[in-house]
Amino acid sequence: xxxxxxxxxNYDLNEHDVDNLLFIKPMISRYKDEFIEDFTEKMxxxxxxxxxxxxxxxxxxxxxxxxxxxxxxxxxNAYFAFVGKLxxxxxxxxxxxxxITAMISFSRLWIHEKIFGLVxxxxxxxxxxxxxxxxxxxxxxxxxxxxxxxxxxSYNPVHSYRNKxxxxxxxxxxxxxTLMVITLIGLTxxxxxxxxxxxxHLFGKKPDHALITALGSLLIIWVLVELLHTEIQMIxxxxxxxxxxxxxxxxxxIRDLMIITLKHETTNVLQQGFILLxxxxxxxxxxxxxxxxxxx
Numbered sequence: 130x131x132x133x134x135x136x137x138x139n140y141d142l143n144e145h146d147v148d149n150l151l152f153i154k155p156m157i158s159r160y161k162d163e164f165i166e167d168f169t170e171k172m173x174x175x176x177x178x179x180x181x182x183x184x185x186x187x188x189x190x191x192x193x194x195x196x197x198x199x200x201x202x203x204x205x206n207a208y209f210a211f212v213g214k215l216x217x218x219x220x221x222x223x224x225x226x227x228x229i230t231a232m233i234s235f236s237r238l239w240i241h242e243k244i245f246g247l248v249x250x251x252x253x254x255x256x257x258x259x260x261x262x263x264x265x266x267x268x269x270x271x272x273x274x275x276x277x278x279x280x281x282x283s284y285n286p287v288h289s290y291r292n293k294x295x296x297x298x299x300x301x302x303x304x305x306x307t308l309m310v311i312t313l314i315g316l317t318x319x320x321x322x323x324x325x326x327x328x329x330h331l332f333g334k335k336p337d338h339a340l341i342t343a344l345g346s347l348l349i350i351w352v353l354v355e356l357l358h359t360e361i362q363m364i365x366x367x368x369x370x371x372x373x374x375x376x377x378x379x380x381x382x383i384r385d386l387m388i389i390t391l392k393h394e395t396t397n398v399l400q401q402g403f404i405l406l407x408x409x410x411x412x413x414x415x416x417x418x419x420x421x422x423x424x425x
Contacts, residue, residue: 140266
């Protein structure tokens, strides 16, 4: 299942939308059985084959699961994969595209009317409806996209081969990211233990040496935590940030300058000047990159 990192950005699905969906979920979940019954009645108006009708009837539990997860607002890769499989199943049983779009439209209107009757506050109701329609648009794109991917693959072996290559590559990438997260967790724990051990052993030494070692270890732990946070965000489908590498280099130079300053090493003026210049340049580059990332 290909990652769809841009979907939430394209449809502007944000934290406020997730809060709106979670707010209405307890109220609308009580009508799940009613939704399935109405969905089934609407489905009977289409000339489905016996195989198609049997497939829909045996998979109504998946429809109920979709109804529940719709209001969780979890627009992550796991949810995209679940919705994408619905589209693939529709292609498997040769459902017409008109049937799919009509049933998506029916589901949207049914949920819209139900929310309209459940929420009295007009302002809150409007916000919830906007959030719901964003989520429905995302679902519609994923279902139809998966449906047409399977349809094209059945006529074009090259397209099918390309999709398999992409899927395998993304699974391998996910495995590598997971391995990096495990490694960073281990390194962070190791750095934490080393920091505590160094702190205990340095109580009997000079305070300046203890301070130098403690600050150096803390900066290393901070860098590891930032890298770990970046990897976790990428696994969740977040955008990669170049600023993290600049911040790592910046922290390394700050640590070197701090050690030289606290040790009162004034003999190598050229080295101190180079470190100060590097910190200034990296700080400016970091500021420009962060500003660009925030604007994007």
